[in-house]
Amino acid sequence: MDKHEVAFNDLIAQDLKIEPRDWMPEKYRKNLIRQVSQHAHSEIIGMQPEGNWLLRAPSLRAKQVLLAKIQDEAGHGLYLYSVAETLGISRQELVQQLHEGKAKYSSIFNYPTLTWADMGAVGWLVDGAAIVNQVSLQRTSYGPYARSMVRICKEESFHQRQGFEIMVQMAKGTPEQKEMAQDALNRFWEPSLMMFGPHDADSAHSSQSMKWKIKRESNDYLRQKFIDRTVPQIEFLGLTVPDANCKWNEETGHYDHSPFNWDEFWNVVEGNGPCNAERLEHHKKAQSDNAWVREAAYAYAQKTDISAVA
Numbered sequence: 001m002d003k004h005e006v007a008f009n010d011l012i013a014q015d016l017k018i019e020p021r022d023w024m025p026e027k028y029r030k031n032l033i034r035q036v037s038q039h040a041h042s043e044i045i046g047m048q049p050e051g052n053w054l055l056r057a058p059s060l061r062a063k064q065v066l067l068a069k070i071q072d073e074a075g076h077g078l079y080l081y082s083v084a085e086t087l088g089i090s091r092q093e094l095v096q097q098l099h100e101g102k103a104k105y106s107s108i109f110n111y112p113t114l115t116w117a118d119m120g121a122v123g124w125l126v127d128g129a130a131i132v133n134q135v136s137l138q139r140t141s142y143g144p145y146a147r148s149m150v151r152i153c154k155e156e157s158f159h160q161r162q163g164f165e166i167m168v169q170m171a172k173g174t175p176e177q178k179e180m181a182q183d184a185l186n187r188f189w190e191p192s193l194m195m196f197g198p199h200d201a202d203s204a205h206s207s208q209s210m211k212w213k214i215k216r217e218s219n220d221y222l223r224q225k226f227i228d229r230t231v232p233q234i235e236f237l238g239l240t241v242p243d244a245n246c247k248w249n250e251e252t253g254h255y256d257h258s259p260f261n262w263d264e265f266w267n268v269v270e271g272n273g274p275c276n277a278e279r280l281e282h283h284k285k286a287q288s289d290n291a292w293v294r295e296a297a298y299a300y301a302q303k304t305d306i307s308a309v310a
């Protein structure tokens, strides 16, 4: 082991942060780029299901709040692209990998948002799951990633409340609204639980990522934490958990749940979910329609010699 590797291992062992100028094993760098880029793409593609409801929000207030939330997600994507750039990859390469199907984004954003109640379910469940995962990533070993998570988690917690507020309004509203809330919960429950990734036994990256402290908790541990936290919220809403086997287990101190449909998960991850093609096409189109903005900014930067923009 050379002195660089010893120093790196020492930082990890002491729970100190690895910073961009520190030496790091190539596999650590590559694994981080993979995870952070997947995370960044999720934030950006994740704007699409909610953007679908901006023009149909039921009040001006609801529209303003939803717009603010979606803008936050764009900001999260940008922080995370910047984190990935500190690891020596450019934004263009990251986007190209997404377009070529080499980089992933979260499976959850390949499901359609069919009713206004889905805006509640996405904020409450999807942002809620994202928080549980990202609070643990505040302690990840790579400094820029850990620091970006602090602000992102604060904003996600506003998003989670925005979603829960919609769910409360719908669940306590007319019988039809309550039915819409239940339907949204039914459709988003299992896909939200799958955001945490495959079972630990099937998680290809977990063991090495835990050793390097990129991941601080396992997929199953975080998923269970989310279930335990969310079931009482479902009960508060007067809705039904869409899983007959989801019951409190005195012995384990956790809620039990049915086995998940992993075939569906892998099908979505492999690009065959209900909205995969549409999401990617939309992103590619926006990228090409807006190329003139990047070209204009570049030309302006060259003329005015603003190296920060170039």
Ligand code: FAQ
Residues within 6 Å of the ligand: 034, 035, 038, 039, 040, 042, 043, 044, 046, 047, 073, 104, 105, 106, 107, 108, 122, 126, 127, 130, 133, 194, 195, 196, 197, 198, 202, 203, 204, 205, 206, 209, 215, 219, 269
């Ligand atoms: N979807 O070995 P593992 C948000 C892939 S942010 C798609 O367990 P790992 C905010 C995985 O990449 C949501 N693919 O992987 C928001 C790997 O394939 P690869 C995003 C998945 O990395 C709200 C393979 O399966 N959050 O929602 C998924 O150790 C509302 C084997 O899996 C993050 O990205 C999945 N769900 O653990 C925005 C958090 N799960 O790469 C807008 C950061 C697994 O070898 C609106 N990421 N795969 O080809 C992480 O914590 C981890 O990457 C995990 C997966 C836990 C997601």
